[in-house]
Amino acid sequence: MNREEWLKDRFHVVTASAEETASVGAQFGKVCQPGDLVALRGPLGGGKTCFVQGVASGRGIHVSVKSPTFTLIHRYQGANQEMWHVDCYRLSETTDPQELGLDELMEAGGLMLVEWAERIDGWISRYPHFDISFRIRSVNEREITITHVR
Ligand SMILES: Nc1ncnc2c1ncn2[C@@H]1O[C@H](COP(=O)(O)OP(=O)(O)OP(=O)(O)O)[C@@H](O)[C@H]1O
Ligand SMILES: [Mg+2]
Numbered sequence: 001m002n003r004e005e006w007l008k009d010r011f012h013v014v015t016a017s018a019e020e021t022a023s024v025g026a027q028f029g030k031v032c033q034p035g036d037l038v039a040l041r042g043p044l045g046g047g048k049t050c051f052v053q054g055v056a057s058g059r060g061i062h063v064s065v066k067s068p069t070f071t072l073i074h075r076y077q078g079a080n081q082e083m084w085h086v087d088c089y090r091l092s093e094t095t096d097p098q099e100l101g102l103d104e105l106m107e108a109g110g111l112m113l114v115e116w117a118e119r120i121d122g123w124i125s126r127y128p129h130f131d132i133s134f135r136i137r138s139v140n141e142r143e144i145t146i147t148h149v150r
Contacts, residue, residue, distance in 0.1 A: 003031040006130070011146040014137065021047045021142055025054020028130075028146065032059065034081060034109045037127045039117030042134030047142045048115045051132065052085055055113060059083065072100065082110035088119035097123035125149075 001011070006028070015021045032038070032055065040048040056063060061078035072090070076083040084105050091097075097120040105112060106127065117124050117131075128150045135143040 001027070001031070003033070006031050006146065007148045011144075013144050015047070015142050015144060016140055018047065018050045021050045021144065022054035022057070024144060025051035026058030027054075028132075029055035029058025032111050034111055035106070036111050037106065037124070037129040038111070038113040038132060039124050039129050040113060040115045040132050040134070041117055043136060046134030046136055047144070048132075048134060051134075051144070052113050052115070056083060059111075073105075082108070084110050084112040086112065086114045088114060088116040091116075091119045 013024055015024060028051075038055075040051065042048060056076055056078075059078055059081065061076050061081070061083055063076050072086060072088075074085040076085065086100075086102070102112070102120075102123065114120070114124065128148070131147045131149050133145045135145075137143050
């Protein structure tokens, strides 16, 4: 799929393994551009981090992407590009996303992927973004839906 199609159409897929989810992430990562914001939603173990690993590899960033649960923001440096992996799981209700400096990172033009985006929806909705939701269908099946929100 080219970028126009990802922007225009709702994409829906059911993956049957972690590898498949990473490969959908890699496909998606190839059409991402600097400055894109990606909101990842869904339960614990839904496959969000697995998808992010795929995005990094699709963009030629070869790092072992770990879940940034204990560090809020991880930076992955590729050739001529930066990718920010944010995990809002541990954010308290009262944290103001503006204090996290996410606007500055967006202005700098990196690609940003946010796990538990629902915790900072007010901030997310101020930017056009890709919305990616994960649903657990069975031990190994994940339903992934991607939409672009303006
Ligand atoms: N189809 C699938 N896609 C993705 N992961 C799968 C799939 N089937 C099984 N799994 C397993 O589910 C887990 C997904 O973990 P992952 O860390 O990606 O979830 P997460 O959504 O980031 O969770 P958290 O909210 O805790 O950060 C892994 O252990 C992975 O092996
Ligand atoms: Mg995760």
